Amino acid sequence: MTQRPRITLIGGGLVGALQARQLAKHGFAVEVFEKRPDPRLAGFLGGRSINLALAERGLQALRTAGLADTVLERAVMMRGRMVHAHDGASGLQRYGVDDSEVIWSVSRGALNMLLLDAAEASGVHFHFGQSLVDTDFDGRRIRLADEAGIKREHGVDLLIGADGAGSALRTAMNTYAPLGELIEPLGHGYKELEIPAADTLPAALVQQAGGAGRFAIEPHALHIWPRGGYMCIALPNAEGSFTVTLFLPAHGAHPSFATLPDATAARAFFATDFPDLLPLIPRFDADYAEHPVGTLSTLHLDRWHLDGRALLIGDAAHAIVPFHGQGMNCGFEDTVTLTELLAATPGDSAGVFAEFQRIRQPNANAIAAMALENYVEMRDSVADPHYLARRALGAKLAERAPQHFMARYRMVTFTHLPYSYALERGRMQDALLEEILREAPDANAVDLDAAARMLQARLTPLPAQLRHE
Missing domain, CATH: 3.50.50.60 (FAD/NAD(P)-binding domain)
Structure with missing residues (x-):
């Protein structure tokens, strides 16, 4: 031996x-x-x-x-992305097909x-x-x-x-x-803030934000406030708080961490760009001043x-x-x-x-x-109509032709398929989705039977998913 x-x-x-x-x-x-x-x-x-x-x-x-x-x-289970638009509207984009496909x-x-x-x-x-x-x-x-x-x-x-x-x-x-x-530096940095547990905030604010139980906002989601070249996200913690992360360019034109050197400037920026989020962070000034800017x-x-x-x-x-x-x-x-x-x-x-x-x-x-x-997708595309149409079409095709189509995110997140396979397969699938949407930009108007036949003709069947059951 x-x-x-x-x-x-x-x-x-x-x-x-x-x-x-x-x-x-x-x-x-x-x-x-x-x-x-x-x-x-x-x-x-x-x-x-x-x-x-x-x-x-x-x-x-x-x-x-x-x-x-x-x-x-x-x-804490997260079913999907809760996308918060600038006007305060929000909506959940599921990660998977149901609660068997969640992240934690x-x-x-x-x-x-x-x-x-x-x-x-x-x-x-x-x-x-x-x-x-x-x-x-x-x-x-x-x-x-x-x-x-x-x-x-x-x-x-x-x-x-x-x-x-x-x-x-x-x-x-x-x-x-x-x-x-x-x-390779990304050129963007991040700073962490905190939404505390619901019982530390005014009840009316929690109700308006859609909180549940000890959480000030929906607990079973990864929250995103996409704003184009920058964003905030929030992940739930078991005790009821959320860790909020602001991602911004490190330097350059406003907004960047260089143009928001202190809590006063940052608060004014949040009041304009994240007006629904700012009231949920009562220690905003202290968090912004005390927490360092991380590099990526x-x-x-x-x-x-x-x-x-x-x-x-x-x-x-x-x-x-x-x-x-x-x-x-x-x-x-x-x-x-x-x-x-x-x-x-x-x-x-x-x-x-x-x-x-x-x-x-x-x-x-x-x-x-x-x-x-995915950074570009999270900060920008999740609110883009064409992205949403492509996502909707992908979901329909995954249901219609499950042996030939699975969204790249699902391959990465819910299977053991090699990352390299998910990257290449995802690119091929996206190219086909784009081709289909050029003919019919509305996902609801697509002939799904014809689209499924196209997938089956051009793509090999997906391998065994190797997912733990």
């Missing part, structure tokens, strides 16, 4: 903790070094966004770790702590407050330092970096042997690994912008693939790392592209 190598993970965030749990369950000895203090003792300090969207890919990874049901008990809003901090507990219960050893400061790849040793600057050394067999977009291990690997790193970028690497010695996963290898809600889900999917490969051939780390990159890199590139496209 091949001896299993000891695994050293850099990063104990969401992906690192889940990867540690997965590997430990397969009999690997795993140690994790995390630069931040233990959030279960010090409180959650890490991460930029407060809550995240959990979809089928992430859920499947949690199922393999035996954690899905526990996580869902603490999550989860607390980043609570999920991280749950994963840490689960990994420790599987035998993983965590070392908190330990920053990676030097890596000797030839000697198979790393050097770490705590907050006081006290350094320690640690010998490693296999080194896996799950330490996020600012990965220290990626920096060390890139210095040792260039990885072909390319970071896409990371591309030519190589994710250094032969069989070190590998990058999750955001450390393929950080993306958040507009498809797939960053965490993609990282969780990484953990399943890597665990299966290492468990099958634990003695061939070079082969495993190369195969992991071969499988995952095209999919990471695909979701990176789709996330950028």
Whole structure:
């Protein structure tokens, strides 16, 4: 029997903790070094966004770790996008066909702590407050330092970096042997605000906003206020609040974060552009002043690994912008693939790392592209009549010809089909929808039988969906 190598993970965030749990369950000895203090003792300090969207890919990874049901008990279901027009009108655009196809809003901090507990219960050893400061790849040793600057050394067999977009291990690997790193800034930033629970707001305001129970607005939706080149979104939290995120250009003509330097300017902007949202944020001035502007970028690497010695996963290898809600889900999917490969051939780390990159890199590139496209869709297209016509036609064809048509969003969010397949198939389907709508711009006027025959003639049947039932 091949001896299993000891695994050293850099990063104990969401992906690192889940990867540690997965590997430990397969009999690997795993140690994790995390630069931040233990959030279960010090409180959650890490991460930029407060809550995240959990979809089928992430859920499947949690199922393999035996954690899905526990996580869902603490999550809030989101059926679709609640689009808020400038005039105050709103409407729900469902993500899927029914409540079997929903996404879930989860607390980043609570999920991280749950994963840490689960990994420790599987035998993983965590070392908190330990920053990676030097890596000797030839000697198979790393050097770490705590907050006081006290350094320690640690010998490693296999080194896996799950330490996020600012990965220290990626920096060390890139210095040792260039990885072909390319970071593409979006040019837009974000700032987080909060809608508190309903019982802290005037009852008349909550009633006007369509709140329910402890939530000031509809709880089972991801809310979007699209305004063309910018937008606000809001995700529900289990205790009744909503995390609101303002996305704006970082610089340039108004509005941008450069032209809204303080809460006074931002409040005037919200009063004009988000008049129904502003009254729901009683701590607007304090939130705007206290919360930093986050940056948004896409990371591309030519190589994710250094032969069989070190590998990058999750955001450390393929950080993306958040507009498809797939960053965490993609990282969780990484953990399943890597665990299966290492468990099958634990003695061939070079082969495993190369195969992991071969499988995952095209999919990471695909979701990176789709996330950028989804930003335009969310901030602009969701209120565009042509987009709505195409969406309506797609829904009709998915019902009429389900073996040949599935909306790209559903492929990404509710199936295990590779991201690369969803990207290519989605482009082919969109081209056909555009062709049909050129002849009949009103989706209700389309001859659905003829349209279905066109799909069946030009597209191969969809593969088995591989969705968990």
